[in-house]
Amino acid sequence: MPQSGQFQSLFSQKLDRAVFGTYFLGSVVPTAFLAAVLHQYVLPGFGQDGLATTGLIGMLLGVGVLSLASFFALRRLVDTALKRMKADNRRLETILTASRDLSGALHTHSVADTAAQCAIALTDVGAAYVLLQAGRGKPLLVCESAGQDPAPLYQANQETIGEVLDAAVASGTPSFLETGDATGRGPSAIAVIPLAVAGGLRGAFVLLHTEPGAGFAPEQVDAVTSLAGFVSVAFQSADLQNSQRNFFSRVTEILVTALDAQLDQGDARAGHPNRIAAVANSIGRELGLAEEPLQRLHFASLLHDIGYLKIDRALHFDPSQCKAHPLLGFRMLSPIRLWQDVAPVVLHHHEWFDGSGYPEGRAGSDIPLESRILLVADVFDKLTHEDFECPAVGVSEALDQIRAGTGRQFDPRVVDALAAIASRGELVA
Numbered sequence: 001m002p003q004s005g006q007f008q009s010l011f012s013q014k015l016d017r018a019v020f021g022t023y024f025l026g027s028v029v030p031t032a033f034l035a036a037v038l039h040q041y042v043l044p045g046f047g048q049d050g051l052a053t054t055g056l057i058g059m060l061l062g063v064g065v066l067s068l069a070s071f072f073a074l075r076r077l078v079d080t081a082l083k084r085m086k087a088d089n090r091r092l093e094t095i096l097t098a099s100r101d102l103s104g105a106l107h108t109h110s111v112a113d114t115a116a117q118c119a120i121a122l123t124d125v126g127a128a129y130v131l132l133q134a135g136r137g138k139p140l141l142v143c144e145s146a147g148q149d150p151a152p153l154y155q156a157n158q159e160t161i162g163e164v165l166d167a168a169v170a171s172g173t174p175s176f177l178e179t180g181d182a183t184g185r186g187p188s189a190i191a192v193i194p195l196a197v198a199g200g201l202r203g204a205f206v207l208l209h210t211e212p213g214a215g216f217a218p219e220q221v222d223a224v225t226s227l228a229g230f231v232s233v234a235f236q237s238a239d240l241q242n243s244q245r246n247f248f249s250r251v252t253e254i255l256v257t258a259l260d261a262q263l264d265q266g267d268a269r270a271g272h273p274n275r276i277a278a279v280a281n282s283i284g285r286e287l288g289l290a291e292e293p294l295q296r297l298h299f300a301s302l303l304h305d306i307g308y309l310k311i312d313r314a315l316h317f318d319p320s321q322c323k324a325h326p327l328l329g330f331r332m333l334s335p336i337r338l339w340q341d342v343a344p345v346v347l348h349h350h351e352w353f354d355g356s357g358y359p360e361g362r363a364g365s366d367i368p369l370e371s372r373i374l375l376v377a378d379v380f381d382k383l384t385h386e387d388f389e390c391p392a393v394g395v396s397e398a399l400d401q402i403r404a405g406t407g408r409q410f411d412p413r414v415v416d417a418l419a420a421i422a423s424r425g426e427l428v429a
């Protein structure tokens with residue numbers, strides 16, 4: 001299936017052919033037709049009047065030359081218009097792609113990175129920067145940049161850029177400066193486009209042309225100004241996501257503290273969820289997990305036993321009652337949108353690799369990888385920390401005991417990852 005760029009190319013080719021055909025039919029064909037009519041019907045009527053014949057032929061040639069000249073002139077105009085249209089289409093396509101990428105960007109830095117790359121594509125500048133305000137009334141600082149060696153270029157011209165930046169911030173509109181630098185070492189033109197949000201200024205684009213004599217075309221500025229609108233909305237969305245994450249981190253801490261108090265298994269239990277989260281994170285990174293599953297694993301590690309809050313404390317040591325805690329935890333977490341993908345990891349954290357665990361008796365890869373990691377991290381922490389029933393063992397002894405359950409209770413790949421981390425001395429009991 002053709003991509004949008006291919007569609008654009010096909011469209012341009014068709015338009016080009018149509019324009020050529022129209023002018024050919026409108027100028028060359030009528031001229032040829034006129035010549036044929038004159039030759040067939042008019043010229044014979046002049047008889048031997050050579051002067052009149054020459055005059056007519058000259059007039060005919062003149063009309064033909066003018067017609068052809070206008071044909072080529074019009075083709076040139078159409079070519080220029082087509083080139084402009086193609087450039088506009090490219091810019092539009094770049095903005096549409098950027099708006100799609102920006103809507104999926106969850107973090108401030110990924111929004112800034114996409115914005116800087118897109119600004120380069122829209123303007124062909126040598127370097128683009130996205131500056132952000134760290135807080136109300138604070139100065140704008142470079143968050144992300146793109147282009148060739150952008151950092152030293154910015155540092156070397158900080159004072160000049162600062163003047164254009166101040167002008168743009170004060171007016172709230174794009175500001176420009178042509179430096180006249182023809183050496184190619186400094187920027188030849190500077191543009192600053194503010195990023196405004198409902199509460200005021202959030203940041204700014206700084207664009208530096210480094211080619212001597214280069215400047216900003218009005219259509220390029222219009223395109224970056226349109227992009228700035230999308231980027232501002234994306235920053236607002238990322239800021240909101242960030243505050244939601246902070247809120248959920250604080251709520252998780254409160255729940256973990258409540259869980260520790262509810263389980264009341266002595267001092268060794270204190271910090272158990274945070275230790276598991278650290279070990280699980282190391283295993284996840286060793287296995288090459290991306291940031292999203294690592295986040296899921298982190299929250300699941302902290303909340304894996306949250307279901308115990310729904311079980312009467314007097315029944316905590318009754319195995320038949322305890323087995324309900326993964327399902328109870330799943331039911332507590334799954335209605336909360338930000339924990340919906342954490343809930344299945346909690347549900348399956350007591351499944352065994354051979355299918356003999358609970359609550360569903362899932363086996364192998366049917367168990368979420370994060371749950372398989374969580375199980376190994378949980379058992380490792382329990383083995384290396386004393387509780388009411390067992391004394392603590394060292395890392396080496398704990399690894400031996402876990403290895404004994406490889407393929408039965410534990411995923412061999414996860415156990416290998418734990419062993420690799422231990423061999424580097426990165427695990428402490």
Ligand SMILES: [Fe+2]
Nearest residue numbers: 304305349350
């Ligand atoms: Fe558990």
